[in-house]
Amino acid sequence: MKPSVYITRKLPEDVLVALREKYDVDMWEHEDIPVSSEVLKEKARTASALLSMLSDPINEELMESADSLKVVANLAVGFDNIDIKEATNRGIAVCNTPDVLTETTADLTFSLMLATARRIVEADQYVREGKWKSWSPLLLAGADIHHKTIGIVGMGSIGSAVARRAKGFNMDILYHNRSRKPEVEKELGATYKSFDDLIAQSDFIVCLAPLTPETKGMFQKEQFEKMKNSAIFINVGRGPIVNEQALYEALVSGDIAAAGLDVFEKEPIDETHPLLSLSNVVALPHIGSSSVETRKIMMKLCIDNIKAVLEGKAPKTLVNKDAFQNI
Ligand code: DGY
Numbered sequence: 001m002k003p004s005v006y007i008t009r010k011l012p013e014d015v016l017v018a019l020r021e022k023y024d025v026d027m028w029e030h031e032d033i034p035v036s037s038e039v040l041k042e043k044a045r046t047a048s049a050l051l052s053m054l055s056d057p058i059n060e061e062l063m064e065s066a067d068s069l070k071v072v073a074n075l076a077v078g079f080d081n082i083d084i085k086e087a088t089n090r091g092i093a094v095c096n097t098p099d100v101l102t103e104t105t106a107d108l109t110f111s112l113m114l115a116t117a118r119r120i121v122e123a124d125q126y127v128r129e130g131k132w133k134s135w136s137p138l139l140l141a142g143a144d145i146h147h148k149t150i151g152i153v154g155m156g157s158i159g160s161a162v163a164r165r166a167k168g169f170n171m172d173i174l175y176h177n178r179s180r181k182p183e184v185e186k187e188l189g190a191t192y193k194s195f196d197d198l199i200a201q202s203d204f205i206v207c208l209a210p211l212t213p214e215t216k217g218m219f220q221k222e223q224f225e226k227m228k229n230s231a232i233f234i235n236v237g238r239g240p241i242v243n244e245q246a247l248y249e250a251l252v253s254g255d256i257a258a259a260g261l262d263v264f265e266k267e268p269i270d271e272t273h274p275l276l277s278l279s280n281v282v283a284l285p286h287i288g289s290s291s292v293e294t295r296k297i298m299m300k301l302c303i304d305n306i307k308a309v310l311e312g313k314a315p316k317t318l319v320n321k322d323a324f325q326n327i
Contacts, residue, residue, distance in 0.1 A: 052082075148203035
């Protein structure tokens, strides 16, 4: 019997050819409805591999009954939806998709900065709603991006790619990270700052940090109060890093000027969420890495990782490396 692979969202058939040749592939039939936890648990019970989405909780309860499970390949660089400790204890390899999405996610981050500062979404709506009656000197006037100060929280590969774009806009680059990044300091002239200094001195505060116990709730009322009143806050990291109620209050009270958000505490965000009532918020449905080219490369990487583990070889991008010294 061939080992079985369960894919938790409908993916294009052309990327699955290599997988279908060797394995018994089963796939959730919807593109935009997530698999329920009951179905996922049932499928995981007999699967050797899971190709999962960042919205699928791969937790202890699921792994408990997944006796044949050898690998979880998550279609994202982030893996906060997976209980890594539990997977490692059970000898399940967890793989993600770093690097291949770096430039695409940096493009999206910069798009959010531009859209928020230059009020692109508001302006588009203004034209479509027939409100444009005359040219006027301060019509939908926004803020400049060039020659401003960007503060990047989380200087991993995506942070560095955003910093390279910022350099092209003649921005001063500040960053805060768990560890110093001498190569980024040298190449881009980025300056390391404490978190408090960064949030106080930046015009654009760009959060690209992963969700960990240390980053959870990092942005509270106090942090927004320390920012400039003209500051623009961008989050392409993970929603729970930010207290959304505090962000909403900061935007309403004028503690900060605007926010561009690709991620939310609870996804999908409810359309009645207070943040969505504000015109100085640009909200996106977690599409950081979503270009057709990149998403297909990410799918291929997941498939390569699954094949590698099932063939007893080292996968290209293993998260829980320590537990798998010998593959
Ligand atoms: C990921 O892949 O984890 C990011 O959220 C990019 O969209």
